[in-house]
Amino acid sequence: MNGSPRLEVLLSKSSEACQWMVQYLVSAEGREIIKICLLECSVREVRVVVATILEKTLESALNFQDQGVDSLLDVLLSLLDKDVPENCKNCSQYFSLFSNFVQKVRSREVKTSITNGYGPCQLLLKHAAYRRMLIFLLGPNRQNNQNRRWSSAQAREFLHLHNTLALIVLHSDLSAQRTVAPGSYKHSAAGSVPGSAPLLPLHADIEASLFKPEGQPYLLEVMFAMRELSGPLSFLIEMITYCSLCNEHFSLGVLQLLKNQLETAPPHELKNVFQMLLEILMVEDPLQSQRLKFAFESEKGLLALMHQSNNVDSSRCYQCVKFLVTLAQKCAPAKDYFKELSSHWSWAVQWLQKKMSEHYWTPQSNVSNETSTAKTFQRTISAQDTLAYATALLNEKEQSGSSNGSDGSPANENSDRSLRQGSESPMMLGDSKSDLEDVDS
Incomplete structure (x- = not known):
């Protein structure tokens, strides 16, 4: 194990060493070692080292244009048929070698401006890696109404996949x-993706998984991943926003999936779901206004969700209010939209103010409404800040009568007046009086 860094240097510097390693790994003995040490071994550190060596071998073979890279990739991908499913709890390192392979070779190409034969993604597509990994994730021929292949606990190993x-x-x-x-x-x-890097033609497997009806199971798995995975999810979020750009059908479809998650998932699993929604609504293209309206004003939109959850699930309602405030802070078009729509959500600001002032409380820094498993709203410093900005946003609309207000904090008398007006504003999705009732015992 201690010789691993030296081996990696040797593989990157010597084409002969790389060629020998590739030939050994595709041999019967090499295949058996890969299976045992990468998947069957119960010691995580061993799996990490083996995955790193395999990744470096793939990277070097691609850079040296070694003809054996195709055989090695086939050996690795063939494990998806039987060995990876049988060792699902140990598969994180297996998939990490592919995600790191894509990223590291890409970085090298940018630094040297050298085209090294097939790029890593092109090579993976050539060997049907995308489709084979999808089959592992979803199961063969999974239909939209079928159960998931893997449990939530098993799926937590799939970040690198x-x-x-x-x-x-x-x-x-x-x-x-x-x-x-x-x-x-x-x-x-x-x-x-670096701006200088050429893009690959859209592969039929990718088109089917994202832009055709049969792709619904994969997008559902992406939604579950946003709830279940704890690692950095920036690539997943970026993929969804990239697909949403100037694509009305995809945008509205994925927004509907996100709305379903916001309504049905436990409140403590919504943080990353809200983050993905935030990034989609911040995409600047001709569809941005339509996305905002669909997310908030359509059936089962966030306005309706706030309305139906404030009495029975105050944590969920608060997260919706906080999301609105966060989006307004980060996105100028959204801020203008909320100011024009203020009559439909001002009641929620009064609801939050009442929750914060029901009785004496000490601001809590070790409690979060985003991670607490309780359905009841927790009085926190973050909630105090959310209330302050939401009130200021309402006052901007009142004071300016336009979208050109400032971000300053409102005076107390203006705040009280705005909240009183908010309580009288009709909520388009039901009786506003119920939204102001106490929800915590």
Whole structure:
């Protein structure tokens, strides 16, 4: 194990050493060692070292244009048929070698501006890696109404699997999927893909998994991943926003999936779901206004969710209010939209003010409404800040009568007046009086 760094250097410097390693790994003995040490071994540190060596071998073989890289990749992908499913609890390192392979080779190409034969994503697509990984994730021929192949506990090992799939999508050209022209909006390539890197033609497997009806099971798995995975999810979020760009059908479809999660998932699992929704609504293209309205005003939108949850699930309602405030702070078009829509959510500000002032409380720094498993609202410093900004946002609308207000804190008398008006404003989705009742015991 201590010789692993030296081996990695040798593989990167010597084409002969790389060729020997590839030939050994594709031999019968090498295949058996890969299976035992990468998947069957119960010691995580061993699996990490073996995955790193395999990743470095793939990277070097690709850079040296070694003809054996195809055979090695086939050996590794063939494990998806039987050995990876049988050792699911140990599979994180297996998938990490692919996600790291994609990222590291890409970085080297940017630094040297050298095209090393097949790029990593192109090589993976050539060997049907995207489709084979999807089959592992979903099961063969999974239908929209079928149960998931893996339990939530098992799926927590799939962060690197999701990252690999997302990175392949991010390296693909999705311009043919746009339903509206970008117009005056300027967009560069996805942030995880260097601007100088060419995009791959959209592969049929990717198109089917994301842009056709049969792709619904994969998008559902992405939604579950946002709830279940604890690692960084930036690649998944970026993939969804990249697919949403100038694509009305995909945008509204994924927003509907997110709304379903916000309504049905436990409140403590919603943090990353809200983060994905935030990034989608911040995408600047001709569809941005339509996305905002669909997310908030449509059936089962966030306005309706706030209305139906404030009496029975105050933590969920608060997270919706906080999301509205956060989006307004980060996105100028959203801020203007909320100011014009203030009559439909001002009741929620009064509801939050009442929750914060029901009785004496000490601000809590070790409690979070986003992670607490309780359904009841927790009085926190963050909630205090949310209330202050939401009140200021309402006052901007009242004071300016336009979208050109400032972000300053309102005077107390203005705040009281705004909240009184908010309580009298009709909520389009039900009786506003019930929204102001106490929800905590």
